[in-house]
Amino acid sequence: MTTTFEALADPTRRRILDLLRERPRLVGELVDLLEISQPGISKHLRVLREVGLVHVRQDAQRRWYELRLEPLAEVEGWLQPYRHMWEERYERLDELLDELQEKENKHDEP
Amino acid sequence: MTTTFEALADPTRRRILDLLRERPRLVGELVDLLEISQPGISKHLRVLREVGLVHVRQDAQRRWYELRLEPLAEVEGWLQPYRHMWEERYERLDELLDELQEKENKHDEP
């Protein structure tokens, strides 16, 4: 288990990340919310830690797990050309946004 | 193996998709380009077919495999709120684009 893609392949891990989107959580909270044993959750958190998708903050015996977005850049990067194709085919949304962006920039220039 | 996420977890399958981004390919081409046996490639193609990421066109004994983007919507959908967070945090790019879009719309209205 090394890549972000593999970490995201597991539905439980995706659910954990979704929960962490709201706010940092203790391991115990995740155990209560998902229906998996505490060691099971800890193992998932380990994988997420290893790929950098979560970060731990210790607080006495408790550990707050919080989301880290950075590794998603890898996924975004891979998806980028596909999104491009999609947009080219269906809306040319990409070009539109680029154009708009450009106009706006000129607008703001002195 | 059911979800798009799982299909994308395997690096060989991602490479196959990358190759299909250029143009449709025969199984044999993929076998030559990747260093995996023909049955191995066929198995990966099966998985990709099952989640709808590729489509086959038969041509005599040959099979042209071509990319299908639709299933990537599932991934995009899941990523959306994360991208949102990212943009909120680092650039508010999202809001900017929305604003630009709105202005442009007013512009185009009679």
Place this chain on the structure above:
DNA sequence: TCATTATATAACTTGACAGTTATATAACCA
């Protein structure tokens, strides 16, 4: 200090998956 709380790790089981080789299927062509 000792029991409790919170989490991590170890050890194990089960199942699935990526890869292989061997074989089946099926269309082509000489």
Place this chain on the structure above:
DNA sequence: TGGTTATATAACTGTCAAGTTATATAATGA
């Protein structure tokens, strides 16, 4: 028709991952 080409499927193997239970670690608080 029979051999060749192109791909799929079957059967098998080894690895790894997700889950479990049991245990270790470590900080707290009475």
